[in-house]
Amino acid sequence: MARMSMIEAIRSAMEVSMAEDERVVVFGEDVGYFGGVFRCTQGLQQKYGVARCFDTPINESGIVGAAIGMAAYGLRPCVEIQFVDYMYPAYDQIVSEAARIRYRSAGQFTCPIVIRMPTGGGIFGGQTHSQSPEALFTHVAGLKTVVPSNPQDAKGLLIAAIEDPDPVIFLEPKRLYNGPFDGHHDRPVTPWSTHPLGEVPDGHFTVRLGEAVVRRPGKAVTVLAYGTMVHVAEAAAEEAGVDAEVIDLRTLLPLDLETVATSVKKTRRCVVIHEATLTSGFGAELVALVQEECFWHLEAPIMRVAGYDTPYPHAQEWAYFPGPRRVAEALVATMEA
CATH class of the missing domain: 3.40.50.970 (Thiamin diphosphate (ThDP)-binding fold, Pyr/PP domains)
Structure with missing residues (x-):
């Protein structure tokens, strides 16, 4: 290593x-x-x-x-x-x-x-x-x-x-x-x-494409994220004091829907995070898939936290990102729904 x-x-x-x-x-x-x-x-x-x-x-x-x-x-x-x-x-x-x-x-x-x-x-x-x-x-x-x-x-x-x-x-x-x-x-x-x-690890090793991983086990709500947003999701769960299960998708396509559905059926709640703009972002596909697979298990609406539907800002980019405060608010709102 x-x-x-x-x-x-x-x-x-x-x-x-x-x-x-x-x-x-x-x-x-x-x-x-x-x-x-x-x-x-x-x-x-x-x-x-x-x-x-x-x-x-x-x-x-x-x-x-x-x-x-x-x-x-x-x-x-x-x-x-x-x-x-x-x-x-x-x-x-x-x-x-x-x-x-x-x-x-x-x-x-x-x-x-x-x-x-x-x-x-x-x-x-x-x-x-x-x-x-x-x-x-x-x-x-x-x-x-x-x-x-x-x-x-x-x-x-x-x-x-x-x-x-x-x-x-x-x-x-x-x-x-x-x-x-x-x-x-x-x-x-x-x-x-x-x-x-x-x-x-040194030398040759692979991480199989199409396999998600649970980064933070939890029982109250499932958070689906990838890339930078995985770290934001973990920080938000700690700040909100919510027992969130954070899943790192790693591969968006092919998607590990089995890991996602297993988690959501357990927690019965779901929040999706991505940095891209909200409208027509990959989060919309995740919401649709979770709804199709887990509808009868859900106890609250699926929420998305994403970038704003605006041209990308320059000096204000850190206000544009979904940060831990915005994600924490979504986690709390999902738990209260």
Whole structure:
């Protein structure tokens, strides 16, 4: 075991995968010589050469399109889109090509690519560096969508994603990159601290895609969260004094509905949290699924706590985030319903 930040864990995952499988290639804007804007790929080009870790032009559609072609011919590209906000020019490639190639070819071709993208706010990046568009990917049949909440999961999930035969969208919450992130605060504490976040196994290991995990056992209410919001949910439960069971979804698609339904049937209450805007966010899908699976067990309406339905603020982003105060209020209201 080694103590790592999420950045170091992600880098370790790529390094392990490249060492074990020569088909794995890493590329994107500034990922080679510079080591990536967040340094997730630092040192990979020096270790594995420019043929396996290389820079690309500022062309997201070209990055993903090239990765799809490489995957169809047997390679396993792990590409970086510098911020998830930049993926829109590549969205057609992701939806119309990567997600459909297995079906369109009747299984003759697969598309084993991973598209890594920093997501969410926390760096005062404004509207073009802080979005949380995970719902755009979960709506697309043929894609898997992953959002880790800690370094160990980040490494294990990324290795599993690289080994998966189909395209995986791998979203990395920027607020968790360097840590430590204190979920009790509605504002940055040490947003660029270099202190490690957690213990991470050395070498190769995987966290299976499609499996959620209970982060905080409880009996009174189930809280569904992913990424940064897992830490906010844990802090809110403590502040509200509510015996909440916090579930870290880890993989949004495929979703571990069994773990979710088992918890909700036990607690009989549910609160859903995500950083993205409320309307048509992934939380709406979670609410629908919980209602379908657990309707006769529920004793209160399912509540959502999310970002506001406004353009993403810049200087006020920490007021925009669902913080522990807002989540705690939702927990109390659910218990009183």
